Amino acid sequence: xxxxxxxxxxxxxxxxxxxxxxxxxxxxxxxxxxxxxxxxxxxxxxxxxxxxxxxxxxxxxxxxxxxxxxxxxxxxxxxxxxxxxxxxxxxxxxxxxxxxxxxxxxxxxxxxxxxxxxxxxxxxxxxxxxxxxxxxxxxxxxxxxxxxxxxxxxxxxxxxxxxxxxxxxxxxxxxxxxxxxxxxxxxxxxxxxxxxxxxxxxxxxxxxxxxxxxxxxxxxxxxxxxxxxxxxxxxxxxxxxxxxxxxxxxxxxxxxxxxxxxxxxxxxxxxxxxxxxxxxxxxxxxxxxxxxxxxxxxxxxxxxxxxxxxxxxxxxxxxxxxxxxxxxxxxxxxxxxxxxxxxxxxxxxxxxxxxx
Amino acid sequence: xxxxxxxxxxxxxxxxxxxxxxxxxxxxxxxxxxxxxxxxxxxxxxxxxxxxxxxxxxxxxxxxxxxxxxxxxxxxxxxxxxxxxxxxxxxxxxxxxxxxxxxxxxxxxxxxxxxxxxxxxxxxxxxxxxxxxxxxxxxxxxxxxxxxxxxxxxxxxxxxxxxxxxxxxxxxxxxxxxxxxxxxxxxxxxxxxxxxxxxxxxxxxxxxxxxxxxxxxxxxxxxxxxxxxxxxxxxxxxxxxxxxxxxxxxxxxxxxxxxxxxxxxxxxxxxxxxxxxxxxxxxxxxxxxxxxxxxxxxxxxxxxxxxxxxxxxxxxxxxxxxxxxxxxxxxxxxxxxxxxxxxxxxxxxxxxxxxx
Numbered sequence: 001x002x003x004x005x006x007x008x009x010x011x012x013x014x015x016x017x018x019x020x021x022x023x024x025x026x027x028x029x030x031x032x033x034x035x036x037x038x039x040x041x042x043x044x045x046x047x048x049x050x051x052x053x054x055x056x057x058x059x060x061x062x063x064x065x066x067x068x069x070x071x072x073x074x075x076x077x078x079x080x081x082x083x084x085x086x087x088x089x090x091x092x093x094x095x096x097x098x099x100x101x102x103x104x105x106x107x108x109x110x111x112x113x114x115x116x117x118x119x120x121x122x123x124x125x126x127x128x129x130x131x132x133x134x135x136x137x138x139x140x141x142x143x144x145x146x147x148x149x150x151x152x153x154x155x156x157x158x159x160x161x162x163x164x165x166x167x168x169x170x171x172x173x174x175x176x177x178x179x180x181x182x183x184x185x186x187x188x189x190x191x192x193x194x195x196x197x198x199x200x201x202x203x204x205x206x207x208x209x210x211x212x213x214x215x216x217x218x219x220x221x222x223x224x225x226x227x228x229x230x231x232x233x234x235x236x237x238x239x240x241x242x243x244x245x246x247x248x249x250x251x252x253x254x255x256x257x258x259x260x261x262x263x264x265x266x267x268x269x270x271x272x273x274x275x276x277x278x279x280x281x282x283x284x285x286x287x288x289x290x291x292x293x294x295x296x297x298x299x300x301x302x303x304x305x306x307x308x309x310x311x312x313x314x315x316x317x318x319x320x321x322x323x324x325x326x327x328x329x330x331x332x333x334x335x336x337x338x339x340x341x342x343x344x345x346x347x348x349x350x351x352x353x354x355x356x
Numbered sequence: 357x358x359x360x361x362x363x364x365x366x367x368x369x370x371x372x373x374x375x376x377x378x379x380x381x382x383x384x385x386x387x388x389x390x391x392x393x394x395x396x397x398x399x400x401x402x403x404x405x406x407x408x409x410x411x412x413x414x415x416x417x418x419x420x421x422x423x424x425x426x427x428x429x430x431x432x433x434x435x436x437x438x439x440x441x442x443x444x445x446x447x448x449x450x451x452x453x454x455x456x457x458x459x460x461x462x463x464x465x466x467x468x469x470x471x472x473x474x475x476x477x478x479x480x481x482x483x484x485x486x487x488x489x490x491x492x493x494x495x496x497x498x499x500x501x502x503x504x505x506x507x508x509x510x511x512x513x514x515x516x517x518x519x520x521x522x523x524x525x526x527x528x529x530x531x532x533x534x535x536x537x538x539x540x541x542x543x544x545x546x547x548x549x550x551x552x553x554x555x556x557x558x559x560x561x562x563x564x565x566x567x568x569x570x571x572x573x574x575x576x577x578x579x580x581x582x583x584x585x586x587x588x589x590x591x592x593x594x595x596x597x598x599x600x601x602x603x604x605x606x607x608x609x610x611x612x613x614x615x616x617x618x619x620x621x622x623x624x625x626x627x628x629x630x631x632x633x634x635x636x637x638x639x640x641x642x643x644x645x646x647x648x649x650x651x652x653x654x655x656x657x658x659x660x661x662x663x664x665x666x667x668x669x670x671x672x673x674x675x676x677x678x679x680x681x682x683x684x685x686x687x688x689x690x691x692x693x694x695x696x697x698x699x700x701x702x703x704x705x706x707x708x709x710x711x712x
Contacts, residue, residue, distance in 0.1 A: 112497060112570065138568060141468060147604040149637040209570040212494060214468065216569060217605035245654065247613040248503040249573035257603040281505040290653060297650050298601065 003033040003201075006077035006108075007067055009100070011093050012041035013082050014050050014060070017167045017276065021110055022081025024171060024196035026051055026058065031201030034058055035075050036067045038096065052336075064099045079199060080109040089113035098124060106131035110195030110207070135195050136210045147217035151260045154228045157355025159303065159347070160255050162240035162295070163267035164285050166248075167276050169308045170267045171196055173335050174237045177265065180340045181235060181347065189233040191223055193241050193255070203231065208241050208251065217258035224259050235351060237265075244294055245286055246275055256298045263350045264295050264302045265343065270320050271311030288324070303346045304331040359389040359557075362433035362464075363423055365456070367449050368397035369438050370406050370416070373523045373632065377466055378437025380527060380552035382407055382414065387557030390414055391431050392423045394452065408692075420455045435555060436465040445469035454480060462487035466551030466563070491551050492566045503573035507616045510584045513711025514615065515659065515703070518596035518608050518651070519623035520641050523632050525664045526623045527552055529691050530593045533621065536696045537591060537703065545589040547579055549597050549611070559587065564597050564607065573614035580615055591707060593621075600650055601642055602631055612654045618712045620651050620658045621699065626676050627667030648684070659702045660687040 010022045014037065025034055026047055037047045040062040048056025061067035068074060078100035080093065089111050097115070100107050101124045107115055115121045115132040125132045161174040174190050181188040192198060192205030204227040206219050227236055238261060242251035255261060268288055275283045292302045305324060309317060317334060325332040331342045350356075366378045370393065381390055382403055393403040396418040404412025417423035424430060434456035436449065445467050453471070456463050457480045463471055471477045471488040481488045517530040530546050537544040548554060548561030560583040562575050583592055594617060598607035611617060624644055631639040648658045661680060665673060673690060681688040687698045706712075 114497075117497075141470075149604075149634060149639075151603075152637055209568070211569050212565070213567050213569055213572060214565040214605070217603070244609070245613060247507075247573070247616065248505075249570070250609045250613050253600070253606045253609060257601060257606050260603065278505060281508055283505075294650070294653050297646060297653070 003029070003031065004077055005035055005073050005075045006032040006079050007036045007038055007064065007075045007105070008034055008079045008081040009064075009093070009096055010037060010039040010042075010081045011090075011096060012039055014039045014042050014047065016082070019082045020167060021079075021083060021196045021199060023051055025079060025081060025199055026056060027172060027175070027200075029200045031199060032077060032079065035071050035073060036061055037081075038062070038064055038067055038078075064096065064103050064105065068103055075105055078105040078107045080107065080111060083111055083195075097121065101125050101128050101130055104128055104130060106133065108133045108135060108199070110134075110136045110199070112136060135198050136207055138210045138212060141212070141215075144212070144215040145218045145222060146215065147221050147258050150225055151221045151258070154224055154260075155354065156228050156233060156236055157263065157351045158224065158236040158238055158259065158261045159263040159265055159350065160238045160240055160252070160259070160261045160300070161265050161267065162252050162255075163243050164269065164288065164291060165272060165276050166242045166246060168243075168267050168269050168272070169306075169336075170240050173265070173267050173306045173340075174239050175200075176335045176340050177343065177347075178237055180344065184341075184344055186347075186351075187234045188237065189227050189231050189235075190237045191227055191239060193239045197239060203227075205239070216254050220255060220258040235347070243285075244291065247283055248275070248278060253298050256295070256300050262300050262356045264300045265304050265306060266291065266295070266302050267306045267308060269308035269310045270317075272308075289328075292328070301350075302328075302330060303350055304333065304343045306340070306343075307332065307334045309334065309336060359385070359387065360433055361391055361429050361431045362388040362435050363392045363394055363420065363431045363461070364390055364435045364437040365420075365449070365452055366393060366395045366398075366437045367446075367452060368395055370395045370398050370403065372438075375438045376523055377435075377439060377552045377555060379407055381435060381437060381555055382412060383528060383531070383556075385556045387555060388433060388435060391427050391429060392417055393437075394418070394420055394423055394434075420452065420459050420461065424459055431461055434461040434463045436463065436467060439467055439551075453477065457481050457484050457486055460484055460486060462489065464489045464491060464555070466490075466492045466555070468492060491554050492563055494566045494568060497568070497571075500568070500571040501574045501578060502571065503577050503614050506581055507577045507614070510580055510616075511710065512584050512589060512592055513619065513707045514580065514592040514594055514617045515619040515621055515706065516594045516596055516608070516611050516615070516617045516656070517621050517623065518611075519599050520644065520647060521625065521628060521632050522598045522602060522604075524599075524623050524625050524628070525662075525692075526596050529621070529623050529662045529696075530595050531556075532691045532696050533699065533703075534593055536700065540697075540700055542703075542707075543590045544593065545583050545587050545591075546593045547583055547595065549595045553595055559583075561595070572610050576611060576614040591703070599631075599641075600647065603639055604631070604634060609654050612651070612656050618656050619706045620656045621660050621662060622647065622651070622658050623662045623664060625664035625666045626673075628664070644680070645684075657706075658684075658686060659706055660689065660699045662696070662699075663688065663690045665690065665692060
């Protein structure tokens with residue numbers, strides 16, 4: 001895949017949980033070469049430094065115009081790297097998008113307020129001869145298919161990377177696990193189910209949020225079947241969305257059931273007590289033990305737990321990790337702090353059991 | 357609500373599981389007055405007789421034209437009463453729809469192949485000055501809302517009527533329970549989640565299948581909040597869809613979680629061993645006991661089990677009912693064979709506990 005030069009727009013929210021798409025892009029994309037970040041609040045700093053304290057030499061500019069003025073390569077795309085609550089377009093982003101179009105950049109958005117439904121954007125884009133790409137727009141119904149049971153013919157082992165909450169690091173962990181498996185000689189594919197996976201240039205997947213409910217099962221089956229046919233890997237990871245019991249919109253059982261997935265790696269943030277965004281309602285994240293039981297009722301086995309460091313000190317994390325490993329009797333790893341290599345034996349065992 | 361005169365089109369499938377919408381309409385609608393059924397295979401018989409052995413004096417004609425020739429009132433609507441696998445329009449229905457339009461009838465369809473997307477239908481409808489109504493078409497995204505947590509302010513007790521499989525009688529049971537509660541002086545509303553509920557003229561609800569996944573939680577919350585504001589009943593039933601573990605597309609956890617529903621009445625067909633439509637894959641329906649455990653993990657209590665008689669002899673049903681009642685220690689009733697009155701005490705108790 002030849003990478004397209006792009007800038008990422010975060011509109012002041014780079015250090016916010018709603019900039020998940022931007023964070024994913026900064027962690028690496030096969031589809032886009034990220035030249036710079038546009039964020040008036042963090043302008044002048046290093047993007048990696050702001051994101052997780054590790055410089056990545058991607059500069060931050062206050063505006064698109066400023067970035068074009070300073071960059072040696074002209075970006076072709078402006079990638080909207082934030083999602084407002086649920087995906088509606090905040091007014092404050094409008095100015096930046098208009099500026100991008102005026103500067104001749106095509107705009108890619110994963111938000112639910114479609115750029116292509118906006119008369120001002122459409123008109124401007126046509127005048128400036130640039131594209132507006134709404135990656136969250138559902139495919140036409142005619143192209144959709146219903147679940148057929150074809151999934152039962154796919155024997156390649158698959159593992160869903162689920163989480164105890166949304167915005168907890170499922171995709172990042174899934175990517176690290178894929179890289180670890182590949183490094184160890186296992187031909188592995190990661191199936192994305194969110195917009196960031198598409199932005200990162202993953203080969204197989206779909207944007208689950210954007211699908212009409214009746215076709216969810218069929219789409220899950222389709223991407224797994226296509227991945228098997230086109231890439232025939234030895235192992236598939238499937239990115240989870242939300243969590244099995246998130247009241248704002250649970251997700252996960254359809255992946256396990258319609259995708260006939262028998263293995264789970266479960267991402268958990270022991271320092272987070274309440275569901276993200278639902279703190280004012282006091283919605284508690286359920287216990288890890290009960291979640292593993294729930295996954296078992298859905299016919300899958302939790303192979304390992306991966307930890308998000310949020311809100312926990314190193315010492316407490318180490319104690320927690322040790323205790324949970326003893327209690328659950330499965331590997332418990334901290335993928336951003338240590339090699340996820342410890343998960344390899346259980347993955348190999350799962351593969352030897354033909355993904356069961 | 358003034359009822360509109362209508363005929364129901366089942367196209368030879370009246371005695372088939374895919375004629376669920378027709379069956380619901382024959383069981384009663386506040387929106388439409390059903391004058392006749394159009395079904396070439398069953399023409400000349402009584403519609404109720406074919407459906408469940410109980411005559412209801414609704415005649416069956418082989419064609420629309422024939423029905424208009426014999427009926428004393430001219431129908432205004434032709435209601436498509438069948439859904440093909442997942443909702444695609446079968447070619448054999450096309451001729452009958454064209455005939456309806458030519459005869460001046462507006463056509464209502466709940467299928468995923470939209471009438472309004474079909475150039476032939478559109479052209480004909482405009483020439484004949486009739487309407488094409490696709491009830492399964494999603495509302496525009498601009499009208500959708502995300503889940504906000506407002507649900508926690510709604511204190512009216514609500515019970516979800518879930519099932520162990522699709523096409524197992526959830527809506528019929530829910531309707532009987534609503535009627536029973538009303539007869540016993542409880543001001544009750546039934547919230548529909550499928551097309552048949554709309555056809556039957558229920559006041560509150562939405563068509564879950566047709567909603568873009570990201571908005572499911574928000575839509576569930578919206579209809580419950582609207583029902584509380586506009587009708588302020590003492591009790592709400594919420595119609596379930598599919599089942600919690602149907603591999604073709606599970607459903608139910610979003611109702612319980614996003615709707616903050618704490619009570620469940622669970623519809624079960626002990627004579628059905630494999631999921632409907634998935635027999636060739638050997639997909640077994642899980643055990644009732646484990647389903648009740650699963651519902652508990654989702655934070656709700658199963659108040660009663662209701663039985664579908666399918667494939668079981670009367671004697672065996674009686675034995676099964678007795679045994680399950682002893683094992684589960686909750687009422688187990690056969691709503692089509694006996695009064696659902698036995699469920700009333702547990703419903704009253706649930707209401708006294710403020711729906712918890």
